[in-house]
Amino acid sequence: MKLSVIGGGYVGLVTAACFSHLGHEVLVVEKIPEKVELLRRGKSPIYEPGLEELLREGINEGRLSFTTDIKEGIEFSEVIFICVGTPSNPDGSADLSQVEEVARFTAKYMDSYKLLVNKSTVPVGTQRKVKRTVRLYLKNKELEFDVASNPEFLREGHAVKDFLEPDRIVVGVESERAKEVLLEIYKPITDKGFPILITNPPTAEIIKYASNTFLATKISFINMISDLCEKVGANVEEVAQGMGYDKRIGKEFLRAGLGWGGSCLPKDTKAFIRILEELGVDATILKGALGINESRVDRLLQKLKDALWILKGKTIAIWGLSFKPNTDDIREAPSLKVVERLLREGAKIRAYDPKATENFKRVFIEGEDLRYFDDKYKAVEGAEALLILTEWDEFKRANLERVKRLMELPIIIDGRNIYDPQEVRNLGFEYYSMGRP
Ligand SMILES: NC(=O)C1=CN([C@@H]2O[C@H](COP(=O)(O)OP(=O)(O)OC[C@H]3O[C@@H](n4cnc5c(N)ncnc54)[C@H](O)[C@@H]3O)[C@@H](O)[C@H]2O)C=CC1
Ligand SMILES: O=C(O)[C@H]1O[C@H](OP(=O)(O)OP(=O)(O)OC[C@H]2O[C@@H](n3ccc(=O)[nH]c3=O)[C@H](O)[C@@H]2O)[C@H](O)[C@@H](O)[C@@H]1O
Numbered sequence: 001m002k003l004s005v006i007g008g009g010y011v012g013l014v015t016a017a018c019f020s021h022l023g024h025e026v027l028v029v030e031k032i033p034e035k036v037e038l039l040r041r042g043k044s045p046i047y048e049p050g051l052e053e054l055l056r057e058g059i060n061e062g063r064l065s066f067t068t069d070i071k072e073g074i075e076f077s078e079v080i081f082i083c084v085g086t087p088s089n090p091d092g093s094a095d096l097s098q099v100e101e102v103a104r105f106t107a108k109y110m111d112s113y114k115l116l117v118n119k120s121t122v123p124v125g126t127q128r129k130v131k132r133t134v135r136l137y138l139k140n141k142e143l144e145f146d147v148a149s150n151p152e153f154l155r156e157g158h159a160v161k162d163f164l165e166p167d168r169i170v171v172g173v174e175s176e177r178a179k180e181v182l183l184e185i186y187k188p189i190t191d192k193g194f195p196i197l198i199t200n201p202p203t204a205e206i207i208k209y210a211s212n213t214f215l216a217t218k219i220s221f222i223n224m225i226s227d228l229c230e231k232v233g234a235n236v237e238e239v240a241q242g243m244g245y246d247k248r249i250g251k252e253f254l255r256a257g258l259g260w261g262g263s264c265l266p267k268d269t270k271a272f273i274r275i276l277e278e279l280g281v282d283a284t285i286l287k288g289a290l291g292i293n294e295s296r297v298d299r300l301l302q303k304l305k306d307a308l309w310i311l312k313g314k315t316i317a318i319w320g321l322s323f324k325p326n327t328d329d330i331r332e333a334p335s336l337k338v339v340e341r342l343l344r345e346g347a348k349i350r351a352y353d354p355k356a357t358e359n360f361k362r363v364f365i366e367g368e369d370l371r372y373f374d375d376k377y378k379a380v381e382g383a384e385a386l387l388i389l390t391e392w393d394e395f396k397r398a399n400l401e402r403v404k405r406l407m408e409l410p411i412i413i414d415g416r417n418i419y420d421p422q423e424v425r426n427l428g429f430e431y432y433s434m435g436r437p
Contacts, residue, residue: 004079005083011152011154017055018054022164029067049158075109085098086099088267093271099118100130107133108137115148119152121151124205128202152208171186171198209268216293218253219259226257235437259334262329266293269286304385311345315349317380326355348369381406385411386411388418416434
């Protein structure tokens with residue numbers, strides 16, 4: 001089937017590349033010309049494992065193309081996937097201006113039936129607003145259209161697999177026609193047995209926020225337990241293991257540490273709190289989860305201060321700038337707060353990340369107090385402490401004896417619990433981690 005995808009970011013590109021891999025013919029509309037230039041040459045503007053291969057496959061087999069022209073995108077296909085950003089407003093609510101803009105352009109350029117499918121994460125009620133906007137801007141054009149909600153659940157770093165082998169596909173539709181089209185589009189995936197839930201649009205919109213904020217709450221819960229473990233000499237990993245054997249709780253998303261960052265859990269939790277409060281629903285649980293999450297960096301820095309007392313003039317190495325491994329995304333990464341606080345305290349930072357350094361440099365320009373390295377061992381040279389902020393595999397496999405020889409003082413503050421405390425201490429390190437004795 002022919003499909004248009006508006007927005008060439010994490011979700012748009014993965015959606016487009018995977019749909020083209022499944023045999024659909026896809027046109028991506030991305031408004032930033034530099035991104036389109038890169039994409040046309042088969043290069044991904046973001047780091048996401050497996051994505052570039054699928055982009056190249058789609059381009060080479062003639063099923064995937066890119067444009068900056070939204071008119072071309074609207075005319076190309078009957079089905080238009082909206083994958084634009086929905087960032088936070090200053091008050092925490094979702095900024096829906098990019099979604100609204102796509103609705104207006106659709107009305108302006110359509111001249112036959114269209115199915116607008118919203119994949120961006122949006123507050124409940126947005127499908128209705130998109131419908132009204134299209135109708136308003138169609139003016140006196142008498143054209144039929146549908147607006148569906150099809151939230152996306154992929155995780156960065158696993159996005160291609162999550163898209164092609166999803167835990168579930170959720171589709172919120174109002175018409176039989178829209179339902180049939182979406183069932184057809186996803187048939188190559190559902191034929192393999194992956195479940196699809198058909199519901200109405202507001203239900204689909206709520207499923208997305210409810211899922212993300214449930215996951216955020218689960219992580220904050222284990223971080224609360226982690227703080228308790230530290231006070232009484234218990235081990236949070238074993239507590240999580242003991243809880244996780246219970247199938248009703250499950251093992252996943254119980255890793256204590258620096259909390260949830262990224263482009264979605266923080267933004268969506270804040271937006272969902274606003275939605276609940278506006279509708280008069282008690283949001284206490286989510287406010288608590290947010291509060292616990294916001295204290296994680298303080299707890300890490302307290303450990304650093306416990307170890308070094310004064311940070312002014314100290315050399316601190318940082319491993320990991322992305323908000324989690326296998327991505328170059330630094331949106332709402334704990335590293336942003338850590339670097340800001342360390343610079344404010346007068347420390348000198350030596351930072352390394354396998355993929356996210358270029359993005360980080362755009363926020364914190366390199367200078368005398370903040371240096372970036374392309375090698376993790378160079379980053380620790382002369383450091384008085386090493387902070388681990390992201391659990392990249394290469395850190396787990398690092399040669400710690402070499403690290404110890406290079407450092408000025410053998411102190412590791414591990415915000416992600418990647419090492420066995422006893423093993424690291426046996427090597428002669430002073431080692432602090434999260435929620436473990
Ligand atoms: N990043 C993720 O892992 C996931 C994100 N989401 C949701 O999906 C949505 C998109 O997220 P990301 O892909 O991360 O955002 P992103 O910021 O990486 O990408 C959005 C892209 O849309 C482009 N764009 C905006 N308006 C446009 C227009 N009128 N025409 C053409 N291009 C336009 C922007 O230039 C940008 O490249 C958000 O609502 C997000 O909450 C949902 C699931 C996972
Ligand atoms: O809406 C979205 O954008 C996506 O948000 C999250 O995906 P993502 O942000 O890519 O990353 P996660 O793997 O969920 O991790 C989020 C944060 O929680 C942290 N985390 C995760 C798990 C855990 O046990 N402990 C923990 O601290 C990670 O380090 C990371 O900072 C959801 O997992 C996806 O299902 C959803 O589609």
